[in-house]
Amino acid sequence: MNPIDTQVLALVSANARMSADDIADQLQISANQVETILKNLETQGVIVQYTTVVDEKKLPQRSGKIKALIEVSVRPEKRTGFEAIARKIAQFTNVVDHYLVSGGYDFLVIVEGDSLEEISSFVSDKLASIDNVRSTATHFIMKKYKEKGILIGQQPKEERLAVSP
Amino acid sequence: MKSDFSHILDTIPPSGIRKFFDLVIGAQDVISLGVGEPDFRTPxxxxxxxxxxxxxxxxxxxxxxxxxxxxxxxxxxxxxxxxxxxxxxxxxxxxxxxxxxxxxxxxxxxxxxxxxxxxxxxxxxxxxxxxxxxxxxxxxxxxxxxxxxxxxxxxxxxxxxxxxxxxxxxxxxxxxxxxxxxxxxxxxxxxxxxxxxxxxxxxxxxxxxxxxxxxxxxxxxxxxxxxxxxxxxxxxxxxxxxxxxxxxxxxxxxxxxxxxxxxxxxxxxxxxxxxxxxxxxAKDVQDMRESYKGRRNLFVKRLNEIGLPTLLPEGAFYCFPDIRQTGLSSEEFALRLLKEQRVAVVPGHVFGLGGEGHIRCCYATSLEELKEALSRIKKFMRSLK
Known part of the structure; x- marks a missing residue:
């Protein structure tokens, strides 16, 4: 990755819908170069996906997703350590983020579902039932304040004067 | 005696920016490139x-x-x-x-x-x-x-x-x-x-x-x-x-x-x-600098493309487009741009000698607003032809 790649990445990370022209003009390169850089980053798997930060509270009632953080303690396996169990967990559709962490437990698993019941049954049927899983602790998310560096909810309006020195 | 105020002060006009500010206040749907301050909140x-x-x-x-x-x-x-x-x-x-x-x-x-x-x-x-x-x-x-x-x-x-x-x-x-x-x-x-x-x-x-x-x-x-x-x-x-x-x-x-x-x-x-x-x-300052720099590059390039010759400034968050080929004075240009396309800029003559024939644009405003301002300025330039 050269510095220009990094700069392109920073701009699309902040706004995935920014046009190639706008990226190009900000970085003083051509739109074709931007397209090529993005293609390369996609091919190399640096850019895995373009996603959206959503404020579920603004969605019509009950259409929002329910999210929970689950602390999972496991018994590492001979030879494969955490890897085999991790792969098993990560593949479930309900799992949106999955990290191996230091500290009091092993995996931080973030799951999403349409209802509390869906998540509860995922935890009991799928997660806790895996052989090497010793314990789980589920924390439902009650309110989002910030996601992916973006503050969620109303920000007070800009109060600058229209013309100033 | 009381009506005799400081003589030096009475020879000094109020800031030309201020005069323009009064015109902008009250106008609806104005994109302001007239500010002189960051669009970030204090970190x-x-x-x-x-x-x-x-x-x-x-x-x-x-x-x-x-x-x-x-x-x-x-x-x-x-x-x-x-x-x-x-x-x-x-x-x-x-x-x-x-x-x-x-x-x-x-x-x-x-x-x-x-x-x-x-x-x-x-x-x-x-x-x-x-x-x-x-x-x-x-x-x-x-x-x-x-x-x-x-x-x-x-x-x-x-x-x-x-x-x-x-x-x-x-x-x-x-x-x-x-x-x-x-x-x-x-x-x-x-x-x-x-x-x-x-x-x-x-x-x-x-x-x-x-x-x-x-x-x-x-x-x-x-x-x-x-x-x-x-x-x-x-x-x-x-x-x-x-x-x-x-x-x-x-x-x-x-x-x-x-x-x-x-x-x-x-x-x-x-x-x-x-x-x-x-x-x-230092990291916050660096992030803000990067953000201004991108906007500077885009805004100045596109001003030049729509026919307003503009030097690429090395610093601050202003550029100073040359509007002389429009035949308007900087004050006329700024007033008409505000009235006809609702974009506020500061006429160059308020900054003293050599400012006439130019306008000051501040690009410390969101990319979306800058792009909208550019499209309005483009319309304004076309209407002059």
Whole structure:
């Protein structure tokens, strides 16, 4: 990755819908170069996906997703350590983020579902039932304040004067 | 007797920016490129430290020069960031923004009839403050040298009454930055003819392509230099009103005398905030700089594409498009652009000589707004044909 790649990445990370022209003009390169850089980053798997930060509270009632953080303690396996169990967990559709962490437990698993019941049954049927899983602790998310560096909810309006020195 | 107000003051017109401001207020759906401040809020770490200081009950006056802890932090920052070295005890004074610093510095050095060279177009406060301090402004039109002051032109303006030159680089309103070689030549003149260089470096952190050269860090120039800087632009702290002046002890002690009687001390909350700003916020400043730089590149390129020749400014967050080919004066252009397309810019003539024929656009506004402004300016340009 050269510095220009990094700069392109920073701009699309902040706004995935920014046009190639706008990226190009900000970085003083051509739109074709931007397209090529993005293609390369996609091919190399640096850019895995373009996603959206959503404020579920603004969605019509009950259409929002329910999210929970689950602390999972496991018994590492001979030879494969955490890897085999991790792969098993990560593949479930309900799992949106999955990290191996230091500290009091092993995996931080973030799951999403349409209802509390869906998540509860995922935890009991799928997660806790895996052989090497010793314990789980589920924390439902009650309110989002910030996601992916973006503050969620109303920000007070800009109060600058229209013309100033 | 009461109707006889200060005669000097009555000769000074109110700021041309102010007049335009009154026109913009009340207009609907206006995109303003007329602001002179960042579109970021002060980084949270800074605000949080200020709040903490309030919780701790830090609400008193400080020493006239400012908290020693704050002066030390600023002096460390200047050395680290710009290789400018000052003694926190005797060579720095904290002020209400750079504006107060300009005022008290001029009042500290000028006697009636002393001349101050001001390369123009320039920020709007220098000329009135020189006049209020009893000095005489010698304006230099820099439009023939792409708004970079020309040492030969300066040399020709020097008389035995020349007391100082005021430099602002990166410049408000043009965004141009004075190259190091030019600064060295101006410095040579200042030493030979024994006058001050008052250098307003409030946009120093907003330098995009090369690293910033402070006048105070040039060899042998520190004794001739009065360095002005502040927190408004670099740290997005316009409303906190905190600036500072650095210079030789004999200047600082005099400026402190005026400050002591007219201002007492800079606000203590802002001083605590400033300590956090200079110590721990380099990353925030870097992020803001990157963001301005991208917007500068896009905005200036597209202004040129729609037929307004614009130099790529090296710093600050202004550009200064040339509108002469439209045949309109800068005031007509700005008024009609506001009325017909609802885009506010500042007409160049308010910034003095060489400003006519240009408009000042501030690109410290969101990319979406800049693009909308560009499309409106394009429509306006088409309507002129």
């Amino acid at each position: 949270w770490a800074i605000r949080e430290d200020a709040i903490f200081s309030l919780e701790q009950g830090k609400t008193s006056y400080t020493s006239n020069s400012g908290l020693l802890e704050c002066r030390e932090a600023i002096v460390d920052y200047l050395a680290r960031r710009f290789q400018a070295h000052y003694d926190p005890k005797t060579e720095i004074l904290l002020t209400f923004g750079v504006s107060e610093a300009v005022d008290i510095v001029l009042r500290s050095i000028l006697n009636p009839g002393d001349e101050v060279i001001v390369p123009e177009p320039s920020y709007v406060c220098y000329t009135p403050l020189v006049q209020l301090a009893g000095g005489k402004v010698v304006p230099l039109n820099t439009s023939d040298t792409q708004f970079i002051p020309d040492p030969d032109q300066i040399a020709r303006a020097i008389t035995h009454k020349t007391k100082a030159i005021i430099l602002c680089s990166p410049s408000n309103p043009t965004g141009r930055t004075i190259p190091k070689d030019t600064l060295i030549q101006i410095g040579k003149l200042a030493r030979e003819h024994d006058f001050w260089i008052i250098t307003d470096e409030v946009y120093a952190e907003l330098t995009y392509d090369e690293s910033f050269q402070s006048v105070a860090a040039l060899p042998n120039l520190k004794p001739s230099t009065i360095l002005l800087n502040g927190f408004s632009k670099a740290f997005a702290m316009t409303g906190w009103r905190l600036g500072y002046v650095c210079g030789p002890p004999e200047l600082i002690s005099r400026a402190t005398k005026i400050h002591q009687y007219s201002a007492l001390c800079a606000p203590i909350t802002a001083q605590y905030a400033a300590i956090e700003a200079v110590k721990n916020c």
